[in-house]
Amino acid sequence: MADTWLTTLHTDTPQEGFELAITLSRRGVKYTQPDAEVLHKLRPEYSTNADSLIAASQVVALNFQTVAAANNYWRK
Amino acid sequence: MADTWLTTLHTDTPQEGFELAITLSRRGVKYTQPDAEVLHKLRPEYSTNADSLIAASQVVALNFQTVAAANNYWRK
Amino acid sequence: MADTWLTTLHTDTPQEGFELAITLSRRGVKYTQPDAEVLHKLRPEYSTNADSLIAASQVVALNFQTVAAANNYWRK
Amino acid sequence: MADTWLTTLHTDTPQEGFELAITLSRRGVKYTQPDAEVLHKLRPEYSTNADSLIAASQVVALNFQTVAAANNYWRK
Amino acid sequence: MADTWLTTLHTDTPQEGFELAITLSRRGVKYTQPDAEVLHKLRPEYSTNADSLIAASQVVALNFQTVAAANNYWRK
């Protein structure tokens, strides 16, 4: 992928960190299937399937572990 | 998502931390499927399926790892 | 859940820590399906299915990672 | 379970640590299904199924992470 | 495998780290199935299946945890 989409793991708040974890999870998919149209067609399938949604949430949880550690858990 | 729902990973007790892990797990689903009605319709399916419940518990376990580390395991 | 069931991650021995990990795994299920009767009915299904048992053991392993770290691995 | 089976996470060698990870993985199953006869009957099923074996290896990998950290990776 | 493909986990940016995580995930597959032609034939199957794509993204997330830690999260 030629575009720059990830320059830092730092975020100001845990919520922004969680949203970065979402981005990382989607990018993980996109590197395997770069065709946006194919991904779009798959959406109705996984977004209405409980097990797919739980699996997606698991990937987010893993990436949030990384982002949270990178931000030292936003401790003050 | 426009609303603010996560301002800190700090909780006073491990149980509150576990409940935050539940929240994080549900939010991970909600970012993928924001339609509350769709999610509501899926509930009878996954909440009565053993494998779905185990998978959900796995996501909670991952998020609890993050929250517990953020709170230094509530050590005194 | 109104009851208090988790006040500390500290345990005296690794075995008690492992048993706490079991408790955490079950609670992860219970937050998603609080109806004890429904859970009871699912038991014959998952407790005699090898893949479900392996998945359950995986959740325990994740929670044991957390509990073990919280107890500094019971090092002396 | 009344018996004592886990008094320490310390092992002398990484291989013993790996074998302890096997034990932890099996115990995770046994807490959910304590009936040895039921487990015995399931054996032919999962031990000849590639996906079950890979899933079992995954649980071992998670528990080995814990045991390895507990032993400071057997560094000298 | 005779070729040298991994000499360091260091990368200059998080994005390069994420791309290294992709490489590690693919190599994990390739060690199990070294035949490039077989892998090529499988591509249409998993790259158009939502659950396979989510599973692939999960492996990337795990490897990104490793690469990110190795780079101390690219903190400045």
Add this chain to the structure above:
Amino acid sequence: MADTWLTTLHTDTPQEGFELAITLSRRGVKYTQPDAEVLHKLRPEYSTNADSLIAASQVVALNFQTVAAANNYWRK
């Protein structure tokens, strides 16, 4: 298992570490199914199935986390 196959988690390079992670993943399978002939028969099945290969790569990723940490990420 009577043979000695794991005396250290130290490796000189990340690639050797990755290959050790492969070994650990295979051993995790072998402890559950020690019969080499049975394993050999399963090979055509999982090595041509995308989801099995992704699952295998996930186990490798988990073990590589352990080996990489043990080697302090081969930092210089």
